Amino acid sequence: MSLMISVSGIRGIVGESLSPANLVAFSQAFATLLHKQGKDENFTPKIVIGRDTRPTGHAIATLVSSAMTLCGCDVIDVGMATTPTVEIATAAEKADGGIIVTASHNPVEWNALKLLDRKGEFLDENAVQQLLDIFRKKQFTVADWKHVGSLEQKHDYDGEHIRRILSLPCIDREQIAEQRFRVLIDAVEGAGSSIVPELCRQLGVEEIETISCNGTGIFPRNPEPLAENLVETVDSLKKKQCDFAIVVDPDVDRLALICKDGTLFGEEYSLVVCADFYLRYKPGTVVNNLSSTRALRDVAKNHGQTCFSAKVGEANVVTVMKERNAVIGGEGNGGIILPELHYGRDALAGIALMLQAFAEWREKDPVNSTLSGFRKQYPDYFMAKQKVRLADKPENLQDQLLTIASAYPEASINTEDGIKLDFPEEWVHIRPSNTEPILRIYTEAKSMERAEKLAETFLREISSRIDTL
Template sequence: MALMISVSGIRGVYGSDLTPQNLTRFTAAYGTWLKGGNVVVGRDTRVTGQICEDIVCATLQSVGCNVIKVGVVPTPTVAMSVLKHNAAGGIIISASHNPSEWNALKLLNSKSEFLDSEQGQRVIEISESESFDYKKFDEIGTLSEDPNALEDHIDRILDLPYIDADLIASKNYTIAIDPVNGTGGIAVPPLLEKLGVSTIHKINEAPNGLFAHNPEPLPEHLEDICKLVVEKNCDLGIVTDPDSDRLALVTDKGELFGEEYTQVAAFELILEKNPGACATNLSSSRAAEDMARKYGQQCHRSAVGEINVVKKMQEVDAVIGGEGNGGVINPNLHYGRDALVGTAMILQILAERDVSASEYRAGLPDYFMRKGKVQLEGIDGDAVLEQAETVFADMQPDTTDGVKINFEDGWVHLRKSNTEPIIRIYSEGTTPEKAEELAEKVRKKVF
């Protein structure tokens, strides 16, 4: 597979696609675009993290940037550090949910947000033209460290007015965690301890980057944490991806809470206290709309992608946002997905209601999602999307990002992949059968 280049950074298998050469080229382009200033650099636990960090830091210095290293920390901790240091930007060295052999550079701007399309395209142009602004020996940037970045991030979470650590501590929760050998093993335990969690059971906690299972927090990868919750009589199971920006939950019965419902619960905590607009992407569950409607509010939809949700949140002044992949975006902290603040918010809502995780989940609406794809070999993807828009024109499809068709009892979303020659077909219904039925109905009419 070739190096994946997008407006938010580069990603690939280290040593074949992601090499020291393209790490240097892309970092130099980013630093040149910034025109110097402070840049925060952090990484996840991957084996190649340190060598990538060394290359990135030296390259940033060579184009006049002053580097502030925050070490092995969650992606949202890097974002918080950009704000803390009033930095020009930040680089996160992490391939998120990709396997251990992958690594990546994810780029932040001065607002601690991922680069938008215009900003990212400019970095790509500088990289391709190799128009780097390397500095002379007396103009190179400095290198310093901030060992308190994670502690400061946790403290900011506890400072949120609606997070009551004393209330949470009074529940004497027993929690199981599976950080899949990523940064959650470093970050989640101290957060839980400061929230007064009495007992923490851990699996796959060693932060060595050798992921014990596929690191994407999907149901088929989470059997062990479900068993641990039952065996240890835990109140909740917490699962993070390697860079701790996605949060999946397991109820006290050892059942999956559902990644789509992480943001729904977070929405409720905020909307109950501070009613206002919320936002998520087009492929997230209809449960988000249901929760917004419960509090008399509107849930706005954006194109798929974290920065698109963030832009929509800012456009409508949303009080909370997120993505159905377990991403909670709390603007009271920063505009980015954050599994740590998501964890605190989930414990807070359970403590306030004095209910178990399974009881709370039972009170949320049930939807079932189906995710499929169609290979585009010999097929014009744009023509397929145009056909879908035409065939279902009377249903006023949303064409913000591909084509989304809303039915009374579900929806179907077709969109071209940015990384593969496929069209993704996501559908949701009130039953698994309905989700399948709706997807097949659309597929037959447009392919």
């Protein structure tokens, strides 16, 4: 399997496509890219590096740090940390770039390098192309023995991240504490194992139960927080009689909630609720991606605001957020971006906004006080997802997708990211993944039956035209 390279990072299976040689080469290419951005030949780039809990993370972080110092960069290692924490650290240290060693929701055999610019934001498509050009030409900047960079360790950024969240003007810890929440936290043994429970404690959650919060990096289940992967979490929630469960992925840029009755609140609705709450405090435009629910558009409209959609990928969403001066945004997979804090998907910020929103609602309506009751105030859309593993990505993939779309003249077609067909009551989005060799199919409709039927229809269309595994 080849490396997956995009604005979402450089991913592969450790020992296969993600080899030591590739890791060193990409580290050298990134160091060279940063050197080129310097004002003179004596410029010494500063890099922040952090990692999730995967067993391969420490070795990879050590290898990458060594390669960067040998390329004349000063490295600050923040150790085990969430993706948003490393983003905050990169900006706080006034570094020239950052690296997060994490493959996010991918299985444990995967790992990756997520690359950040000096603002602590993911590289845009232009920077990624520059990086790839350097990598392919192997024209790396290396240091002589007098100019080898330094390595420093700083492990206090979890606390800084929490302090920044608690200082948000819209967060009222006393109001949250008054609700005396009993919460289950599932960090899937990832980077959120310590910081998520600590954040909840400092936000005023009265009782905290945990599952998979030992930070071992050995994921007890598929780490993507989808319904089919959360059966044991639901069982634990019911046994421990918690009010709801908070679930994050291994690098804590995605947030999912489970209601007391075991139903999922819905990853898609994490951003919807956060935006609805936040727009009361700070009106403005909102942004999601093309695969996100229409419910965000409806919520924005209720506040007299506009919702814009970007290509899938955090960097793409951030670009549109800046262009539109959005006050909140994110992706429908539970990734909330709050520019007041930083321009990155941050499940920790999402947890704070969700707790605050739920606490305020419970205070106004104590009779109908469950999380599932809270969910009912939002419009109902149902989303289905399918994926097709490609035998090989065909060069004419976009043309083939357009041929499929041409059979539906009643739909408006967006070709910015694969193809999206917008119908009056529903939509279909088909796009190649940024992180895996697959073609993703997203559909949304007014009923789950209809959404699933749409997904199956387009799955058959694709399978009949494109070579799949």
